[in-house]
Amino acid sequence: METLAPILAAHPFFKGLDSRYLKLVLECASRETFKPGEFLCRDEGEATKFYVIHHGRVAVEIYRARRGPVTIQSLGAGEVLGWLWFDKPYHWHLDAEALELTRVISLDVACLLNKCNQNHDFGYELMRRYAHYLAVQFRVTKLQLADMYGK
């Protein structure tokens, strides 16, 4: 756990987080590595983890019947994956495939939610950061929907 602290502290999502809160996050953290072609999550799978990517590249895909998967977003170092663990039914709605060797810190969401419930100040801080992340995601998604390059 010791070696995860500097990685988490330097990650944009957690940068500047109070050391007491960082300690709480670390208690839910473990290290995972995905080889190219391995999936971090699959559509309909239970969303039990929140991934903090610190190395590699991930394709976020939606599977279309008879047409195969379409990549809707690439994620890399400094980004996070997983926002469905906040809301029922806690299932993934997409696939995420490692495009290259990808190293993440995976956070156990049950553990994280539990700590949020126990310490509302920590919960607020986490939600605040999450709200910012979601706002950025919405902005990006709106731009994608605008079909900027169409005729």
Added chain:
Amino acid sequence: MKANLPDPMIPTPFVVQKVKRETADTYTLDLTRPEGPANFAFAPGQFNMLYAFGAGEVPISISGDPARPETLVHTVRDVGNVTTAICRLKPGDALGVRGPFGVPWPVAQVAGSDVLIIAGGLGLAPLRPALYEVLNHRGEYGSVELIYGARTPKDLLYPKELERWRGRFDLRVHVTVDAAENDWRGNVGVVTKIIGRARFDPPNTAALVCGPGVMMRFTVLELIHHGLKPEQIYLSEERNMKCGIGLCGHCQWGPFFVCKDGPVFRYDRIKDWFERREV
């Protein structure tokens, strides 16, 4: 005494030497004078009025290398009657050319700076000469980053050249698309998101941006968010240019004629008009 200057309203005939299909609806034409290669000096970012005989005239940015003025290069998207006529031309066919017109990218003026070249869709065509010019004088610039976004991988212009550029050690190339099939191993996401990955020193950076209006608007916001000032950002605007010399008024945009005062504008000079719906 009367100066012996060519009349800017009279097209000069050029001959199509080569036509290359870039995407499903976009073609690059190499043109020369009928009597053979002749220098056609231009500055990066300038445009020509291309006259398809019997169809009409359209403004098209020059997309070739300013250091190779013997061939005039234009990349044209088939979107209307005149561009359809141009895209159907074959080697040996004639095309009228008036120009070059307009204010170019400030490539020489920003020497000494880091350079961000940010293109969306067909916007790479008017920016390509600027990149050529920077690379032709590479030692005069700091970090050089090309950020290019398109709708899908099939819509990327100049893919072979992008590969060549990506292989250089003195240029960082970021390519992204809005959506892709599973065989695309590159980035998927909007151009604005890539800006955070580029290496540049904000106070010493010039950003040259060309693409659809929505893309430029959000790119400007992102550049300012990353520390650039409005006077460090240059945009190429598109309007209905007709005469090319600021006489007819077709391309009037507030106090500007885009053909004469643009198409390249420094953002701080146009920000009051940028995205204003009434003009």
